[in-house]
Amino acid sequence: MGMTRVYMNRWFSVAYHYINMIRNNPDGQAFEFFGTHPDINHMSLLASDHIGTEPAVFGLDYVNFCVDFCRKNEIDIFIPRLHMEEISRYVHLFDEIGTKVMVCRDIELLDAMIEKDKFYEALKGKDLVTIPDYRVVNTAEQFKLAYEELTAAGHKVCFKPTISEGGMGFRIIDNDRDPLRDLYGYVTLSTTFEQAYETLSQAERFDSIMVMELLDGTEYSIDCVSTAEGELLTAIPRRKSTGRTYLLEESPELLDMASRIAAALRIPYAFNIQVRYNNGIPKLLEINPRMSGGLYITCLSGVNMPYLAVQALQGLKVEPPVPQFGIQAGYVEQPLIMQQ
Structure with missing residues (x-):
């Protein structure tokens, strides 16, 4: 088997480890790595053999950028992280140029x-698997009702956006917090119900938030x-x-x-x-x-x-x-x- 060309688009910095693990495989299979990121100095690019800058485009335009990159560099394997759902939606464009894509093809x-x-x-x-008790809300009043229902059921409560990655937007409701003491302490994921409700009340509607039992x-x-x-x-x-x-x-x-x-x-x-x-x-x-x-x-x-x-x-x-x-x-x- 000859050299296999692998492309990883905008990834986390841990891509550095994954590239080296694939490169140092026990079978001696030879790989050449290509990476792109909006920040040419990003750590995820450090283990790649060839690197490039990604444009600030979205949707099909971004997919076309990836297709063009794969075509120009004769990529055998594409391991996407950013915009996986768009890449899956148009995965046939990669099939047409002979690039295998590590993505779930069941778009639904x-x-x-x-x-x-x-x-x-x-x-x-x-x-x-057991699903936590939760409500999806778009207004401050819905948020208040969801909080009251979940606490009445005996739950501690947290909330987060329905679309987020990692811990982005995650907050725990803790009504024993002291805002002044918090200023002198570490940055916290906790907020009081009143603080959250007041903030959410500033918008008539907001993007969907899941209010759920705290595990x-x-x-x-x-x-x-x-x-x-x-x-x-x-x-x-x-x-x-x-x-x-x-x-x-x-x-x-x-x-x-x-x-x-x-x-x-x-x-x-x-x-x-x-x-x-x-x-x-x-x-x-x-x-x-x-x-x-x-x-x-x-x-x-x-x-x-x-x-x-x-x-x-x-x-x-x-x-x-x-x-x-x-x-x-x-x-x-x-x-x-x-x-x-």
Whole structure:
């Protein structure tokens, strides 16, 4: 097999790790990496062999930029992060030039995973995973009613936009906060109901917000890799502990959940299931149809998950790997010299 050309568009800085994991694969398969980002000095580009600047365009214009980039550079594999849903919608344009794209082709499922309330609705009644109690609101009065209903049901309450990535827009309602004391403390994700209500009241309507029960138990990320057809190859639960500490844990309950979700939804390649416990029950936070930000920690299990996903995309037959569990891990910053 000759040199395989891989393109990663605007990614998180952890793409640095994933590129090196794919490059340093156990089979000696040769790869050449191409990366683009609006910021030519972004850390995600540091491990790429060839880099370029992305234009500030959206929708089909952005997809056409990616198609042109793949065509000009004879890209074999495209691993997108930004605008996955648009790329999936027009994936036939990549098929026409012979570029394999690591994306879920079920556009309805992909759209639902990106819009959290749609996804919760889609999963209701399927007996795959417990969904937290939630309401979707667009006005301050709806927000107030949702808060009152959830607290009456005995829940602590939080809220976040229905479309967001990571922790963006996430807030916990804590009515015991002291605004003056907060000014002298660390930046916090907490706000009082009155502060949130007053802010939301400034707009007649706002983009959809999910008001939901706060899950305050142990949090897990379950990193998964499936074949192109959605057959689960591996699932590894990563328990978030204090600070930057994680435990790769062989949890039968969570492994069974991952198997059920994979069998029902058939998400291809790399994806990540995030759950958090409340009163002993693991409840779904979200599913991300891509490699997670913490996947490089999960790979300390001995499973090279980015490379496994690439093999799945290439259509190669691979044996399900045997991960090593019981590993406690963390991470520290590492200085890197940037030579552009």
